[in-house]
Every structure is written in structure tokens, then in C-alpha cells.
Amino acid sequence: MSTSVKRIAERGTNFGLIVSSRAFFNAAHAAGARADLVAACEAQGFGCAIPDAKATPDGAVATLTDAKVYAEFFRARRDELDGLVVSLANFGDEVAVTETIMRADLGLPVLVQACPDDLRQLDVKGRRDSYCGKISVCNNFRQSGIAWTDTSEQVEDLKGEAFASDLAYFARVCKVALGLKSARIGAIGARPGAFRTVRYSEKLLQASGIAVCTADLSEILGEAERLSDGDPAVAAKLRDIGAYGTVPASIQKSKVLKQARFSVAVDRWMDENECDASAIQCWNSIERNYGCASCLTMSMMGEAMRPSACEVDVTGAVSMYALALASGEPAALLDWNNNYGERGDLVVGTHCSNYPRSFMGAPVDISNLDLLGETFGADNCFGAIKGHVAPGPFTYFRASTDDVEGRVKAYVGEGEFTADPFPMNGGIAVCRISDIRGLMKHVTRNGFEHHVAMARGSSAAVVEEAVVRYLGWELYRHSAG
DSSP states (O other): OOHHHIIIIISOOEEEEEEEOOTTSOTHHHHHHHHHHHHHHHHTTOEEEOOOGGGSTTSSBOSHHHHHHHHHHHHTTGGGOSEEEEEESSSOOHHHHHHHHHHHOOOOOEEEEEOOOOTTOOSTTTOOOHHHHHHHHHHHHHHHTOOOEEOSSSSOOTTSHHHHHHHHHHHHHHHHHHHHHTOEEEEESOOOTTOGGGOOOHHHHHHTTOEEEEEOHHHHHHHHHHSOTTOHHHHHHHHHHHHHSBOOTTSOHHHHHHHHHHHHHHHHHHHHTTOSEEEEOOSSHHHHHTSSOSHHHHHHHHHTTOOEEGGGOHHHHHHHHHHHHHHSSOEEEEEEEEEETTEEEEEEEEESSOOOHHHHTSOOEEEEOSHHHHHHOGGGOEEEEEEEOOSEEEEEEEEEEETTTTEEEEEEEEEEEOOOOOOOOSEEEEEEOTTHHHHHHHHHHTTOOSEEEEEESOOHHHHHIIIIIITOOEEEETTOO
């Protein structure tokens, strides 16, 4: 797996901590805030980095000199940090905090917290005035072009549940923002000619830090053909496939071997190019020229938090990767595909499919493509993941490059997978979404693709904060309330 995937998707989150104090307020507040902030991070398993308390006179950032000390400390740990947390122990010093962040120049998300006043301690030594100080700090951030994330309340106790929840939320925002800004997406094969809908702009993605690495499908198929059935990597992949799902006895072993060799070839190319996610020419070249489908390979990568999108839908892969980072769960790519009879609150999402196993929520069958098998021959189409997605909450997200307007646009929302039956094969997800008609009007009127990424859990707020605040994308939040 690539270095960036290990850093963002798998490793723990590390915060740089900034406690600020204003000169004529009680500096003892800073010592308490330092201890409480570190404790809050450690309670959730987050790493934290802050200069020694003796590095500045009050153990906090209160002057330009202090800002230089903190900035140098953070610069030396540039590759270790995922975000900065600012705590205003009292009013704080807006200039010193702003200078710290600007001089460190890390480009990281920033969380701003302010400590509350206690009505019993409002004398000269007890008062904090952090409520007001936060306004001043954020004003300076706006002037200086520093993007930041707010807490759910204007002031919060560092020991309280509200701050603990906000800190966990911020960690997920950091994963999405940093993951996308450094993402490498593999585009394997040419876009199927019949799918203009998945065209995209590499240049617009690159402007957000997302690199696209390309390979002709023939390179991967050639590597797969050169692998022997007895290759240790192929043998290991066969064992993985056997443990991944149920393969009908009617499927020839040679077809499973083809899938294993293809998987090994893709894995190696992804590793060599340090890709975080991929989009593959899943039909029809691989079926006609190699003799299997790509779905199983893509499903297994998705299960390993390395999402893979159908039909060389690169921005679909970006959408999947964002959701995987936000939710910590494997993401799938679905078609907005079918109405559910007269039920206006339901829509059916389907694909052939490449859904990750855990996305299904139940054991999966691995067999031949159904619809495409009718055209290409069932014997050339082994590798589809089949089953119905289990009930539960989900988040959907779609990013798209708009070449006409020169921007990246997106939409996000939440819904619920239901247990309603649907008489089709492949990967089936019956989805309940509030005002689905309103959502589809937005999708069609704004030229979005027919594909959408989904992941279990509730992550819409995290995705919205990350892509709007830290990537500057235009985003529509459906039914945000």
C-alpha cells in the first residue's frame, strides 16, 4: 500500500497544539489549558506536539517572539502533523496566534477553541474573556487567508464532551482534507467510448493537489499474462479470493486464476505508482481480450481502503476516497439506477458490482457478470460481487470537474439503506433519501455523472467542512436541515 495511504488512512492523527494567552490576563490559565488540551488529545489516542512549557515565558503563545518559537517547532515536524489546534486560555493574542500559523506555513486544517468563563471566578485573576478573544483571532485569520474550523459552541470546556466530540470530528476533517490534497489516483485503461459522462479535467484536479497516474490497460494485462499460475503472489491472491467470498463450483479454476493474476498485476502497479485509489476500464476490453471481469479485483482493493471506480471514472474514485477517509469505512460506487415502483422516497443504486465485501454487510457470492455476460459471454465475465446491501445509515458524495466553469463542484448528503427487496442481480442497494426528486433535479441540472460514491455511517458534515473550507470546492448539501 502506498506511503500516502498509510499516512492518511491508516496511521493515527497527530495535532500541533497552540495555547495562547494575552499579557494582562492571568497566565496561570495557560498552564491549565495546556494540560487539559494534551489530556483531551491523548484520551482519544491522538498524538500531540507542543513546545516545552519552558520554551516561552508563560508556556503559551503571547508575543511575536513566542510565535517564532512555535513556528520553528512545527516546521521541524511538518511531515508528522495532520492539523493544528488553537486553544484560547483567555482572550489570547490574535497577532501572535496568526503569526505562528503563517510562519509555520504548513497548510494544515486549524481548529479554534476558546475556554469558557466560570461565573464564580470573574475577578481580575479569574476572568478569561475568551468568548471575545475568539472573535478577534478568527477576524485575523480571515484577513490573513487562514482557513479554520470552529467548535460547535463559541466556548467549550477542554474537559467536556462537546470538545471531545469536536476534536474527533476535526480529526476526520483533517484526514479528508490532507488525503485529497495529496491524493494519487490511478487511471487504468481508456474511458469506455460510450461513457462521455465520466470525462474529467486532470488540470482542475491537480489544482487541488490531486495527481492522476495513467496506464494503458494492455500494460496491466500483459503483466498479468506473464505471471505464472505458480507464482507465490498469485497463490497468495488465490487464497485471499477463497476467503473473500463464495465462488460457485460451476466456475472454472482457470477463470479464478486469471482474476488472481490480474489482481496481482494491478496491486503491483498501484504500489509502484503510490496510488491511493483507482479507476479502471472495467469493460469491455478486459472481458474480450483477457477473459475475466475486473470487479473482484476492485472490490478487494476497496475493502483494503484503496477504492476503485468503474468505467475509468476518476472523479468517482476521488469521491470514494474522500468518503473512505471521512467514514473510516470502505466506499462503493453506484449508479443512481432505478425507481422503486411508486415509492417516491426510495431510489435503487446498483452496479455489476465491485462493492467492497463489508459494504454489503453480509457474505458475498463471486460469480459472472449478468447483463454484460449476455453480450460478452458468461465464461469471459467472472469476478462480480453479488448481494444486497444490508440496512443502515449511509453518506453519499460526488465530486466532478466542471470544465465550462473551471472549477470542481460536488454534492453530499445522507440516507438510509433499507431491507426492501428488489428483483435484480448484481450489487443492489435500496436507498431512502429525503426529497430524492429535489436531489435528482440538482444532479441533472448541474451536469453531474450517473455514478455516486457511498459509504456506511454519517459523514456529510465532515466531507462538507473538508472540501469547502480547505479545498475551496463548491458543494451542495442536500437536506442539511
